[in-house]
Amino acid sequence: MERKTLITESPDAKGLIAKITNICYKHQLNIIHNNEFVDHASLRFFMRTELEGYFNDETFLADLNDALPDASSSKLISSERKRIVIMVTKEAHCLGDILMKAYDGALDVEIAAVVGNYDTLASLTEKFDIPYHTVSHESLEREEHEAKIVEIVKQYEPDYVVLAKYMRVLTPNFVKQFPHKIINIHHSFLPAFIGAKPYQQAFDRGVKIIGATAHFVTDDLDEGPIIHQQVIPVDHNFSAKDLAHAGRDVEKAVLTKALSAVLEDKVFVNGNRTVVL
């Protein structure tokens, strides 16, 4: 017996759950866990079903294809460990958290490689026997720099690219090579404090809470669909530097939580929003 996850997106229609679960039943697949959601605004239907049994992927998906509306799509995902490439600049906390959680089993993922525009984090990465590539952006045009990174990233055929405090803006050209496959951690509770120095902005505004946002990257770095957000309370004792320090804990917590949901195929993109089942 195997376990697989069925992912379905479709225009909403009557009887979708019945049709899908009928086909699971017909194939003698046991439903371990099931979630679905209808967006009554966009009339889109999303369903995630963990199945157990003996799978014939081809006939199963063909049956679904016959039963569901034309514009729908279904994927059957095996429970193999997914592969990521992590991109970093100089800060260790997000990378360190992913490395440690992959090591101790809290995060079920294969870290294929880490790519940094500085070599600062090479020695940390290599402690865990993971290849580190330094691709300096110095004296390179942005396009050249990105082309070098793309070349390296692609050779690892990652399921996802994780920006773990990669501090350079990516061009649309880079982004479109990994559509909905790039996850970024933004160091603010978006949409507040978009842009540079969010902790200084938070200090200046005197907020009593700071947060972080994990999102898919689209053409505009801070505007992609939000996967997860988390906050912590702060007070007048926090300088801008203290805010940044405290923010690190939230940043890594948010990024690994979002990554975990993505790796378990729980995150659907729904326009500029996400559905997390």
Place this chain on the structure above:
Amino acid sequence: MERKTLITESPDAKGLIAKITNICYKHQLNIIHNNEFVDHASLRFFMRTELEGYFNDETFLADLNDALPDASSSKLISSERKRIVIMVTKEAHCLGDILMKAYDGALDVEIAAVVGNYDTLASLTEKFDIPYHTVSHESLEREEHEAKIVEIVKQYEPDYVVLAKYMRVLTPNFVKQFPHKIINIHHSFLPAFIGAKPYQQAFDRGVKIIGATAHFVTDDLDEGPIIHQQVIPVDHNFSAKDLAHAGRDVEKAVLTKALSAVLEDKVFVNGNRTVVL
């Protein structure tokens, strides 16, 4: 078109979701929201489905009855406002919160009456034009006292009885008249600090968090299935009295949140645990 909620409990079996959603489809009922849960330990299946359409309750339930295993049960619940009777002693905060939320629409419920063993909360209750019954326990045997309360409560035919800081222990005889229909707020994060003076106990132990627990009442007051729990951080500045004061906010938040879930038919009893769909 109407909206109703279908509630199903059953021994687990293959194809249950398919069978139930097929019947919904056959009856041309649209699934607005659906949740289900299989307890893989007890092999029990729980499902809650919000439906929209034109209902023929009798044939719909008959179809379900035919399709589902023998020991299963299904209920189709209309969206009519439910009726509660609240029991109190002297503290105003939980009663006050329910009164206000029922008044401003945050809680969709009809408060049929309030019964107290003191008259302390009569004037608060009557501000909202709700009948208040004082049933003093003084000079009465426990059984006599409870019999008087039962008589009053029953005449209102409540869907649920809410113990909003009713500070007397109920006998099994009282409880069995309202099986899984009595909701209590316990002023501690159960199972810690069971029994009297939980805030003094919390102070003595020097805990850094206090909480409250809403649960169904079974024969043993503090041991019924937990519906909801919530906590707040505290510190060395809190005296036992401060803890009690701070605890009130959590108590009322937990009670109204639990009550809200129960009123929306989201809470299933699963042995001594609950499933909240």
Place this chain on the structure above:
Amino acid sequence: MERKTLITESPDAKGLIAKITNICYKHQLNIIHNNEFVDHASLRFFMRTELEGYFNDETFLADLNDALPDASSSKLISSERKRIVIMVTKEAHCLGDILMKAYDGALDVEIAAVVGNYDTLASLTEKFDIPYHTVSHESLEREEHEAKIVEIVKQYEPDYVVLAKYMRVLTPNFVKQFPHKIINIHHSFLPAFIGAKPYQQAFDRGVKIIGATAHFVTDDLDEGPIIHQQVIPVDHNFSAKDLAHAGRDVEKAVLTKALSAVLEDKVFVNGNRTVVL
């Protein structure tokens, strides 16, 4: 023996705590609780000291005045219950929460009156035997309308004016009559979603957390010093309407928490930020 709270603001200087506590000691006043904060950016010093003993306010403050730098200020505040006037429009939840908490003792405050631009909340207010004034804005210029409100508010001589979902923008002229005395609840986690329809904005952006902000009102309604903020997690199941509904709980929690801190003289204005001791 009496209890009073000493509030001191001063440019920072060496020995301030020693000077202030020396004078308390000299006057045989016992320090029950003490907090102070130095803003190392603005070099401002803030101190809040709860004292117990026999007070001679005049000589005590004169001693402080002699000892502290020229630009400092000290106030000795008796523990008398403070008086507020609440301004509302149509939504009941924030007003209801303050009424109930004042009633049950959770909030130690005298609600002198409620002023609304509609009469929607008159009956709720009057349940608690508090005068309600309807001052309709219809067919009035903004200045005329505000002048009528100011006249009513001032006759109650409130310590603070609380905007409990008062949905009209106040003019600088109104604001300057109650400097740092007006507390507003804004229905978003400022600075995100400034302006109208924050819940629709939050929905459109697909955020996973919503919040509310209590702040002092300055000339610009949403830009005054923040007193308190709180958030709740939300997800894809929340429509814009659900967000608004869920937001009400946060709004009232934030407003009463901020109000409570202000009433206990814990909140200092520090430029556009607050210090909450």
Place this chain on the structure above:
Amino acid sequence: MERKTLITESPDAKGLIAKITNICYKHQLNIIHNNEFVDHASLRFFMRTELEGYFNDETFLADLNDALPDASSSKLISSERKRIVIMVTKEAHCLGDILMKAYDGALDVEIAAVVGNYDTLASLTEKFDIPYHTVSHESLEREEHEAKIVEIVKQYEPDYVVLAKYMRVLTPNFVKQFPHKIINIHHSFLPAFIGAKPYQQAFDRGVKIIGATAHFVTDDLDEGPIIHQQVIPVDHNFSAKDLAHAGRDVEKAVLTKALSAVLEDKVFVNGNRTVVL
């Protein structure tokens, strides 16, 4: 100029803050941050003052000694990095978190060594160039085993011993060698679910929240003064195993937060409670 932290404990008396801050002023020491607390139950006074200036420790402490009551004690602690020894069994998550946070600077500490009763975590420890000592308990009496550990730990002269999921009960004899110097993480929200298998107990009771507790170790492993506690919400979807898995994140967060407070000299033991300034 140097920074040091003054730690004072004393029976409560009038004028203590004045006396202490006077002496700071006399020595031309600037108060950067100050907190104090009086336990009105035990009549104990606790104060923590961050000072900046040119220190003459001897005369400063002598002045304090003269000014303060007999039974008081003062310590002046330099800002040197403190040293810890970590004790573990097999689980990596707490050790990993401390290693990573010491590496990336989030935790300002020197990890002198790790001691485990298995060699499971040797390779993780050694990635960070920290010595790992395996002291197997097999075929040893408890006292012999502990004696071996004590010998190793003592040679590193640690400021604190951190039990990062060390799963063996320590004898009073061990504990008394490091009075108030041993910090343990207990995998439950104490005092609920004391003892073995707390997550199975939590599952059986059907709680909706789980937590973890960091505390100083006294003679009874689960009964020492609590330093910090934290919780996370759980629901019916969590098996006992899922609870344990989710609990790991709380355990490490609680342990590192408690450790951080202890390392900054913020934690005072007050009977069986703590004061965290």
